[in-house]
Amino acid sequence: MEWEAVIGLEVHTQLSTRSKIFSGASTAYGATPNSQACMVDLAFPGVLPVLNYAVVEMALKFGIAAQAEINRISAFDRKQYFYPDLPKGYQISQFHTPIVGKGYLDIELPSGTIKRVGITRAHLEEDAGKSLHDVIPHMSGIDLNRASTPLLEIVSEPDMRSAEEAVTYLKTLHALVTYLGICDGNMQEGSFRCDANVSVRPKGSTTFGTRSEIKNVNSFRYVEKAIQYEIQRHIEILEQGGVILQETRLYDDASNTTRSMRSKEAANDYRYFTDPDLLPVFISDEMLAQAHAAMPELPWEKLNRFQESYGLSAYDAKILTANRTLAAYFEEVVRLAQAPAKLVANWVTVELAAALNKANLSIEQCPVSAEQLAGLIARIHDETISGKIAKTVFEALWQGAGSADQIIEQKGLRQMTDTNALAAVIDQILAENPEQLLAYRSGKDKLFGFFVGQVMKATQGQANPKQLNDLLLKKLND
Amino acid sequence: MIYKNTLAALSRGLAEKKFSSEELTHYYLARIATLDTELNSMITVTAEQALVEAKLADQRRAQGKAGALTGIPIAHKDIFCTNQVRTSCGSKMLDNFVAPYDATIVTRLKDAGMVMLGKTNMDEFAMGSSNETSFYGPCKNPWNLNCVPGGSSGGSSAAVAARLVPMATATDTGGSIRQPAALCGISGLKPTYGRVSRFGMIAFASSMDQGGIMATSAEDIALVLNEMAGFDEKDSTSVDIPVPDYTAELNQSLQGLRIGLPEQYFRDLEPSMAAVMDTTIQELKKLGATIHTVQLPNVNLSVPVYYVLAPAECSANLSRFDGVRYGYRCDHPKDLLDLYQRTRAEAFGAEVKRRILIGTYVLSAGHYDAYYIQAQRARRLIANDFAKVFSEVDVILSPTSPNVAFKFGEKAQDPVSMYLSDIYTIAANLAGLPGISIPAGFLHNLPVGLQLVGQHFAESRLLNIAHQFQQVTDWHNAMPKMATTVD
Numbered sequence: 001m002e003w004e005a006v007i008g009l010e011v012h013t014q015l016s017t018r019s020k021i022f023s024g025a026s027t028a029y030g031a032t033p034n035s036q037a038c039m040v041d042l043a044f045p046g047v048l049p050v051l052n053y054a055v056v057e058m059a060l061k062f063g064i065a066a067q068a069e070i071n072r073i074s075a076f077d078r079k080q081y082f083y084p085d086l087p088k089g090y091q092i093s094q095f096h097t098p099i100v101g102k103g104y105l106d107i108e109l110p111s112g113t114i115k116r117v118g119i120t121r122a123h124l125e126e127d128a129g130k131s132l133h134d135v136i137p138h139m140s141g142i143d144l145n146r147a148s149t150p151l152l153e154i155v156s157e158p159d160m161r162s163a164e165e166a167v168t169y170l171k172t173l174h175a176l177v178t179y180l181g182i183c184d185g186n187m188q189e190g191s192f193r194c195d196a197n198v199s200v201r202p203k204g205s206t207t208f209g210t211r212s213e214i215k216n217v218n219s220f221r222y223v224e225k226a227i228q229y230e231i232q233r234h235i236e237i238l239e240q241g242g243v244i245l246q247e248t249r250l251y252d253d254a255s256n257t258t259r260s261m262r263s264k265e266a267a268n269d270y271r272y273f274t275d276p277d278l279l280p281v282f283i284s285d286e287m288l289a290q291a292h293a294a295m296p297e298l299p300w301e302k303l304n305r306f307q308e309s310y311g312l313s314a315y316d317a318k319i320l321t322a323n324r325t326l327a328a329y330f331e332e333v334v335r336l337a338q339a340p341a342k343l344v345a346n347w348v349t350v351e352l353a354a355a356l357n358k359a360n361l362s363i364e365q366c367p368v369s370a371e372q373l374a375g376l377i378a379r380i381h382d383e384t385i386s387g388k389i390a391k392t393v394f395e396a397l398w399q400g401a402g403s404a405d406q407i408i409e410q411k412g413l414r415q416m417t418d419t420n421a422l423a424a425v426i427d428q429i430l431a432e433n434p435e436q437l438l439a440y441r442s443g444k445d446k447l448f449g450f451f452v453g454q455v456m457k458a459t460q461g462q463a464n465p466k467q468l469n470d471l472l473l474k475k476l477n478d
Numbered sequence: 479m480i481y482k483n484t485l486a487a488l489s490r491g492l493a494e495k496k497f498s499s500e501e502l503t504h505y506y507l508a509r510i511a512t513l514d515t516e517l518n519s520m521i522t523v524t525a526e527q528a529l530v531e532a533k534l535a536d537q538r539r540a541q542g543k544a545g546a547l548t549g550i551p552i553a554h555k556d557i558f559c560t561n562q563v564r565t566s567c568g569s570k571m572l573d574n575f576v577a578p579y580d581a582t583i584v585t586r587l588k589d590a591g592m593v594m595l596g597k598t599n600m601d602e603f604a605m606g607s608s609n610e611t612s613f614y615g616p617c618k619n620p621w622n623l624n625c626v627p628g629g630s631s632g633g634s635s636a637a638v639a640a641r642l643v644p645m646a647t648a649t650d651t652g653g654s655i656r657q658p659a660a661l662c663g664i665s666g667l668k669p670t671y672g673r674v675s676r677f678g679m680i681a682f683a684s685s686m687d688q689g690g691i692m693a694t695s696a697e698d699i700a701l702v703l704n705e706m707a708g709f710d711e712k713d714s715t716s717v718d719i720p721v722p723d724y725t726a727e728l729n730q731s732l733q734g735l736r737i738g739l740p741e742q743y744f745r746d747l748e749p750s751m752a753a754v755m756d757t758t759i760q761e762l763k764k765l766g767a768t769i770h771t772v773q774l775p776n777v778n779l780s781v782p783v784y785y786v787l788a789p790a791e792c793s794a795n796l797s798r799f800d801g802v803r804y805g806y807r808c809d810h811p812k813d814l815l816d817l818y819q820r821t822r823a824e825a826f827g828a829e830v831k832r833r834i835l836i837g838t839y840v841l842s843a844g845h846y847d848a849y850y851i852q853a854q855r856a857r858r859l860i861a862n863d864f865a866k867v868f869s870e871v872d873v874i875l876s877p878t879s880p881n882v883a884f885k886f887g888e889k890a891q892d893p894v895s896m897y898l899s900d901i902y903t904i905a906a907n908l909a910g911l912p913g914i915s916i917p918a919g920f921l922h923n924l925p926v927g928l929q930l931v932g933q934h935f936a937e938s939r940l941l942n943i944a945h946q947f948q949q950v951t952d953w954h955n956a957m958p959k960m961a962t963t964v965d
Contacts, residue, residue, distance in 0.1 A: 039578065039579060042803055043798040043803070044559075044577075044578070044579075044804070045559065045565065045567070045572065045575065045577070045680045045681075045798070045799075045804075045805075046558075046559045046565075046577070046581060046677065046678040046679055046680045046681070047677070047678075048676060048677050048712060048713050048714065049714070050711065050712060050713075050714050051714065078794050080793075080794055080797060080841075082797065082800060082818055084800075084802050084814065087798060087802075087803065088794075088797060088798050089794065089797020089798050089800060090794050090797060142802070269842055269843045271793075271794075271838065271841035271842060271843075271846075272841075273790060273791075273794070273841055273846075273850060276683075276684035276685035276715070276791055277681075277684050277714065277715065278714050278715075279714050279715065
């Protein structure tokens with residue numbers, strides 16, 4: 001039988017506010033345990049939550065970008081369960097009325113096909129704290145720094161049919177929320193966490209199979225592997241006549257498997273009800289208009305513009321706009337270098353990308369500033385140096401040796417522009433290699449490359465390649 | 479005979495330097511020391527701190543910076559967090575809890591220069607109408623020590639009635655200010671929901687909880703409300719509208735005042751209680767009021783609606799008491815579940831457990847629509863009834879409680895009959911309306927309370943009516959014998 005996977009994702013994006021969603025405590029990552037938990041986060045008797053309205057603006061931005069319905073009145077509910085890292089004994093979330101309703105995201109699959117993935121809803125909620133079971137011997141530690149950190153939980157429709165589609169959706173969503181500036185996208189720090197609902201069904205079936213939920217997978221690669229594993233596990237069970245249990249599973253990256261965490265039978269009854277401590281959130285026309293006005297250029301808008309106004313290929317434009325910082329870097333280099341965008345795109349997507357990749361650095365950590373790279377490209381463009389020499393200069397830039405002009409001067413890398421000087425070098429090379437000259441003139445055309453190499457060697461690569469070609473050809477055929 | 483003074487009179491005495499705040503504080507602390515061993519109205523007495531605050535108040539007065547409340551002693555219901563002072567909420571759960579901060583109203587009254595003498599007894603987590611659920615033993619009614627003072631703010635009402643303190647703060651979720659005020663023969667105001675900040679007030683049922691004031695006169699309440707009311711950015715449900723001077727309208731005439739008598743409240747009234755109400759109504763007529771029978775067709779739903787919604791909210795509000803971060807923790811928990819179960823089983827009393835169970839039940843899958851949602855709909859109907867009535871009359875009058883103070887143990891075994899003692903007060907909480915109870919007579923040598931309920935933010939009007947009534951009657955000056963045994 002041929003099987004089809006059905007995948008829906010729930011993504012918790014941590015909103016980039018300075019203070020928490022219901023208290024004034026800082027949201028900065030990595031502080032000493034419990035140093036960023038105030039009385040409200042600790043749920044002291046008598047304290048009350050107060051909504052940080054910055055999260056509402058951020059949710060609106062997402063809703064607008066996802067072409068989603070915006071609920072003009074939404075409310076917060078209490079989701080009740082007992083756990084030591086949940087100080088109030090309930091999480092404040094939006095259950096009955098989320099701020100963002102139905103919308104969609106168009107994703108471009110590796111095949112080039114555009115697929116529309118439905119967004120079911122996106123709602124605001126607070127994060128829980130962290131339980132640490134391996135820090136203090138025989139005891140569990142509770143760190144409440146993360147408690148009440150703002151989250152926007154974005155729930156997709158079960159529209160994806162493979163692990164690859166799911167990861168493409170996730171990457172598109174990641175680019176979107178970072179473009180919007182509402183999430184820093186840092187997956188290691190848990191700013192962008194994904195739960196995947198996976199089920200399989202016979203291809204062509206219109207009903208859903210029983211699903212399992214894979215919790216908290218924190219990289220694109222692991223999401224893909226976890227879903228692949230889970231699809232295979234379902235298929236194997238079903239083909240052996242088994243039954244899938246509805247359950248929550250954890251992915252173990254060391255063994256590349258998932259294991260059961262809790263079954264549906266043990267699931268909590270969360271006893272949701274509207275939180276009487278908080279007023280409903282009203283979105284006025286004015287707030288909505290402000291959110292529209294504050295919208296940055298979206299990834300797909302930038303992709304189009306890069307092709308149209310810079311004349312870039314779809315391929316280059318896609319690479320450059322995959323990341324908001326990279327796109328900004330590229331635009332800055334174009335502006336400063338006054339060079340063709342295609343030349344800049346090549347440098348950014350090839351040389352710079354390779355160097356970053358080799359050093360395992362992100363564009364944010366790039367040691368070569370846009371201004372420095374622009375300085376280099378400007379010299380290529382005005383033919384002060386050749387593309388080949390430019391690579392040497394780039395290496396020096398990477399090592400922090402100064403600006404491109406300084407490096408070119410210091411190392412004497414300026415391209416030879418004096419035709420007479422070049423002609424003299426060529427004459428000398430021809431004189432030094434009579435046998436090769438004879439052979440060439442008797443038909444061994446391939447020796448042309450030999451002469452080019454010799455001249456380049458003699459000029460330490462500073463000969464202008466085109467000039468050299470023209471001149472050498474002329475002299476050989478004289 | 480200082481104890482015979484109202485707060486307003488004490489304020490004048492301080493201004494005229496008849497006594498200092500330090501003297502006043504010593505005086506009331508001595509009364510507490512003598513009378514409260516029997517009365518049990520205070521859970522914690524903060525004598526040392528009070529004397530420090532009193533000296534500061536006197537200094538402030540010497541600098542010419544005193545306000546109307548500067549130097550006046552106050553007691554706070556032990557539901558309000560008070561910085562560095564135990565805040566027990568009447569429960570074993572918080573017996574060891576020293577609050578690290580002041581509730582907003584505590585801060586405001588401290589800023590006004592009031593001197594805190596201590597924290598008053600209460601039903602555990604404000605759940606009760608008799609003070610019998612307190613972990614610290616029941617507070618008694620100073621009019622008859624065999625009777626309950628009412629609840630949940632029974633400690634505050636008993637302390638004010640016995641003149642152990644000129645005024646006390648209290649809270650009202652279903653009648654917890656008005657019913658004990660009535661049973662102890664004092665005046666008690668539950669302001670409009672949102673008029674007074676809830677920040678720092680330990681939550682019972684958040685959508686109905688409201689802090690308020692108990693004192694011996696309406697004028698005293700007005701003076702304190704001036705400082706206590708107002709928007710608080712730490713409480714999203716507090717309302718950002720200006721605070722009037724609540725003393726400004728006290729002396730307004732009642733000519734043309736339209737008073738509504740809900741037929742549903744008077745239908746089954748005991749004849750003796752009806753007679754007291756009739757006398758009261760005659761007094762108000764003499765002051766110029768007109769009387770109208772009004773209909774609150776859904777008000778009979780108040781008690782059942784309340785006992786779905788209040789437990790639902792409390793079941794969530796009390797989840798934070800889990801033995802993890804503060805308060806009681808059971809000895810040697812085996813594991814996490816054992817920690818939760820024994821901590822809560824050992825530290826919550828029977829009534830609190832009953833309400834958590836009811837609340838958990840009505841919010842559970844399969845019951846939520848039938849109970850919680852249905853109750854919310856009925857709540858809306860009740861609120862609509864009031865809105866309609868207030869297009870016809872200015873205030874609604876009724877007894878505060880169907881009966882005078884009852885004996886200890888009389889209703890403790892029958893929760894439903896206990897719940898029914900709040901039958902006239904609960905609707906105001908469901909609708910968020912302000913209500914006041916003032917003394918209006920006696921039955922069986924025990925005080926009877928009169929309740930007035932007004933429109934949202936009509937506190938000035940309620941205080942005006944109460945004050946005018948107190949200008950022509952003497953019920954509010956009546957004092958239990960106990961209060962007069964020491965000076």
